Amino acid sequence: MSMKKLLKDGPKVINMGMEQFYIDLKAREVPAVRVDWKPPLADRELLGKLKKLRGGNFV
Amino acid sequence: MKRLEVVKGEYYDSVTLMLVAKELKKIEGVAEATLNMATEANLHIMKTAGFEVDGVNASPDDLIIGIDCPGELFDGLMETARSYLSSPPWKGGEEPSEYTPRTLEGALSVLPEADIALISLPGRYAAAEAMKALERGLNVMLYSDNVSLEEEIELKRYASRNGLIVMGPDCGTVVINGEGLGFSNACPVGPVGIVSASGTGLQEVMVQLARRGAGVKHGLGTGGRDVKSAVGGISSLIAIEALANDPEISVVVVIGKPPSTEVREKLVQTLRSCGKQSVTCFMGESPRKDEPQLKYTTGLEECATVVVALLDGKDAGKAREDLMNEYLKIEALGRKSETSGRFLRGLFTGGTLCYEAESIARRYLESIYGNNPLKIGMKLPDSLKPIQNSFIDYGEDEFTQGKLHPMIDPSFRTGQLKMQSEDPSVAVVLFDVVLGYGSAPDPSSEVVGAIKGLERKRGPLYVAYVCGTSGDPQCLERQIAILKEAGVRVFESNARASIFAAAATVGRERR
Known part of the structure; x- marks a missing residue:
């Protein structure tokens, strides 16, 4: 969807992050869908490895 | 007794965590409850609040729950916290939620x-x-x-x-x-x-x-x-x-x-x-x-x-x-106003409102410090300890890393507002209240809760601007009425409030 289309017919929103923004949009009947986002698994694995390298003390 | 527990690999957004913490604080015996993703900044804040985080095995993708309560209540409260996270009480009575995609x-x-x-x-x-x-x-x-x-x-x-x-x-x-x-x-x-x-x-x-x-x-x-x-x-x-x-x-x-x-x-x-x-x-x-x-x-x-x-x-x-003629009248009103103390403190949730207010105050006051000052060399050594005339933007990164923006959760600014009000050198406290979608449900009541019952006998003068409309969820008129009832001078724009506040401070600094 180009910017032109957004300004002509939008907004139709995919919300990633704070749920309140999605709730506010739905309350005004703005087309919106919420992504139940979680941090990527790969990143968590990497952090786990880093933690081991630091002797378990990540703080 | 302050205890904490780490929930590995559970991610929740900051709003959900704030709301669960608020629900937990309503329970008898809970002196404090805080839920955070275990970022370095959040662990530091929890440590400052007295929770023992040293040696805790947690990464930024883990949830950390801290509760201050009698020891025998802790396990039950942790259960309650988990149940609130999986089934938020503020969503009670809603129909089963629609399909929520993960990607x-x-x-x-x-x-x-x-x-x-x-x-x-x-x-x-x-x-x-x-x-x-x-x-x-x-x-x-x-x-x-x-x-x-x-x-x-x-x-x-x-x-x-x-x-x-x-x-x-x-x-x-x-x-x-x-x-x-x-x-x-x-x-x-x-x-x-x-x-x-x-x-x-x-x-x-x-x-x-x-x-x-x-x-x-x-x-x-x-x-x-x-x-x-x-x-x-x-x-x-x-x-x-x-x-x-x-x-x-x-x-x-x-x-x-x-x-x-x-x-x-x-x-x-x-x-x-x-x-x-x-x-x-x-x-x-x-x-x-x-x-x-x-x-x-x-x-x-x-x-x-x-x-x-x-x-x-x-x-x-x-x-x-x-408009400039109207501003001159407000300036004259400010100069005539009475207060005690010497300095102006601007405490803002909106970054641009803070910037505009400081740029106006600079026309009246010689030196203004801040956490993001307009003038080089005027940066506060510690943003939590304003000195003389100071403007603080609580939406700056230093206050929002791993925490909610103060327009959503104004509690931190509220605490600071109370502290500044008790400082006898402060003549005027200038602040913003930003309404609208996404903002806190009742920000004026938060502020009024902080400034009621202060020990200081006289002053400071409270000056505010409420940015919002009648159609906003918080209702502009209601928010203004709450502030006015508590003695706050409320103006019709950020510029007007800033002119009044700065003019009310002029000439007091050298007393």
């Missing part, structure tokens, strides 16, 4: 006609998700901060090459066809198009236009860095062109802190040739001579006043002059 692809299968992604994820993940959205043909509003300059440039260049726009990072407000995304107010739709490098700047101009009966069709945020040399105004220029090509828009407005010299020149040239009446509002700039198609303003209310004059076919210069 952008899943969301596109539910809403294939989607045209924009609103991203408010932690900064370290936000740029990657924004790029995914762009690659799938979505425009992006990037609310997240802590996105690197390099990532911002890459995202904006990609968008520009593909007929899209990236609004942000650190973009709090966007309006498309009158519908607000992020922090926004209930304002009428009308023939004004705004490009804004500042979130609360956009909110204030829209609110001031609404109070004068004028509306905005599109309000396109860009993020503050867009108008700096490194980014070169990529999104601002795309946005101006789009608004100029919209036949329903008759006045194009550009708002922000002063851009870099070369970006300013590009913006002004683009406006001059856009074929429409246009207005710039670069706050704190020296006044410039208006041109037939381009008016220069340096204040947010002034900007709205000039736009309305253009819409009404009236003399913009005369409208500006009338």
Whole structure:
């Protein structure tokens, strides 16, 4: 969807992050869908490895 | 007794965590409850609050729950916390929730006609998700901060090459066809198009236009860095062109802190040739001579006043002059007001409101400190310990890393407001209350709760501006009434409140 289309017919929103923004949009009947986002698994694995390298003390 | 527990690999957004903490605090015996993703910043804050975090095995992808309660209650409260997280009590009675996809692809299968992604994820993940959205043909509003300059440039260049726009990072407000995304107010739709490098700047101009009966069709945020040399105004220029090509828009407005010299020149040239009446509002700039198609303003209310004059076919210069005369009356009122103490403290949730207030106060007061001061050399050594005349923006990164923006959760600013009020050297406390979608449900009551029952016998003078409209969920009139009942002087714009507060402080500093 180009910017032109957004300004002509939008907004139709995919919300990633704070749920309140999605709730506010739905309350005004703005087309919106919420992504139940979680941090990527790969990143968590990497952090786990880093933690081991630091002797378990990540703080 | 302060105890904590780590829940490994569980991610929740900051709003959910704040609401669960609030629910837990309602339970008898709970002195304190705090739920955070275990970022370094949050662990530091928890440690400062007395929780034993040293040696805790937790990463930023883990949830950490801290509760201050009698020891025998802790396990039960942890159970309650978990049940609140899986089944939030504030959603009681709702029908079973609809299907919630886990990925952008899943969301596109539910809403294939989607045209924009609103991203408010932690900064370290936000740029990657924004790029995914762009690659799938979505425009992006990037609310997240802590996105690197390099990532911002890459995202904006990609968008520009593909007929899209990236609004942000650190973009709090966007309006498309009158519908607000992020922090926004209930304002009428009308023939004004705004490009804004500042979130609360956009909110204030829209609110001031609404109070004068004028509306905005599109309000396109860009993020503050867009108008700096490194980014070169990529999104601002795309946005101006789009608004100029919209036949329903008759006045194009550009708002922000002063851009870099070369970006300013590009913006002004683009406006001059856009074929429409246009207005710039670069706050704190020296006044410039208006041109037939381009008016220069340096204040947010002034900007709205000039736009309305253009819409009404009236003399913009005369409208500006009338406004300045009103400001002179407010200044005289401020000079006559009584208080004790010597200094002005500005405590803000809105970054641009803080910037505008400080730029106004500088006309009256010699030295002003701050956590993000206008003048080099005036940075506070510790933002939690303001000195003399100080302006603090509690929306700055130092206060928001891993925590909610103060417009959503004003409790931290409220605590600071109470502390400043008890300082006998403080003559005037100036603050903002920002209403609208996304903002706290009852911010004025939070403030009043803090300033009631102070031990100080006299003063300070409380001066406030409430940025909002009657249609906002918090209701403007109700929020103003709460403040006035507590003795707060409430003004009709950020500029007016700032003029009054600074004038009330003039001459007191050397006493």
